[in-house]
Amino acid sequence: MTSNYTITVLGLGAMGLPMATRLASQLTVHGFDIAEPRLKLAEEAGIRTFDSAQEASKGADALLLAVRNGEQLNDVLFGETGVASVLKPGSVVILGSTVGTEAIPATVDRLAEYGVELVDAPLSGGPKRAGEGDLLIVVGASPEAREKAGPALELLASTLTVVGDKPGDGQALKTVNQLLCGIHIAAAAEAMALADALGLDQAKTLAALEAGAAGSFMLSNRGPRILEAYTENGAEVLSRLDIFVKDMGIVGKATRAAGLAAPVAAAAEQLYLLGQAQGLAAADDSAVIKVLAPAKRTA
Helix, strand or coil: CCCEEEEEECCCCCCCHHHHHHHHHEEEEEECCCHHHHHHHHHHCCCCCCCHHHHHHHHCCEEEECCCCCHHHHHHHHHCCCCCCHHHCCEEEEEECCCCCCCCCHHHHHCCCCCCCCEEEECCCCCHHHHCCCCEEEECCCCHHHHHHHHHHHHEEEEEEEECCCCHHHHHHHHHHHHHHHHHHHHHHHHHHHHHHHHCCCCHHHHHHHHHCCCCCCHHHHHHHCCCCCCCCCCCCCHHHHHHHHHHHHHHHHHCCCCCCCCHHHHHHHHHHHHHHCCCCCCCCHHHHHHHHCCCCCC
16 A cells, blocks of 8 residues: 555545545545445445545545536535645645536636646546546646656556646547547437337347447447336436536537537437436436337337
């Protein structure tokens, strides 16, 4: 264990807890979550927990954040109980979330007032891969900040890509990534809905598609969960549908700002918005098939 390196993980949810657990295998990890059951799980995994985010963040070499959007990022760092004021000068904030590029410049400037740098490091891979250190992480940060964040990033990532030397570069690449992911999930759901409408066995169809040119990571990853969408409890929630409402919204803002037409991404965004409007926001994103086909047609 690298006991002289301490990292604080704020938010011990579906992604935060497996990341914290992975980090605790070699580093000293402090954690905080507003949900008491998550704190108990963290303690069982060897993570030292605290009663507040500020207490957990004091003295840490790095702070890992997994927040939903730019507003939450600002609140966690600079809100009434924000942690920026208690961070150690010379430490780094590792932003693992997809929040878009807009929130980054102001965050960088405000952190600089405390002598803290931002490491823009949005990640992808899901809870299972997070716990195994098998994430894709794209990084935008100064060389010095990247070095300070290195012990944590190297434990979490199997693929670590440095995009550029400034925060915001990582968010830009992750926006491109999410454009593809959002489209691929929607396309997989559309394909499986068509298979059902044509009277095909969906499981056999999925296996055949995976083996051919139509295969993709998202088809293989989400396909089995798409087939569970119509069960009583639906698929296990590994990635909420409303996350792609947010992410495809970020994609839309970016394409419009660039003056770029993105009709396929826009169509996919509408499916996620419809799903949210139909009460599927907290369901797994594979439930987007229910927007296209509210019920299975075949037995």
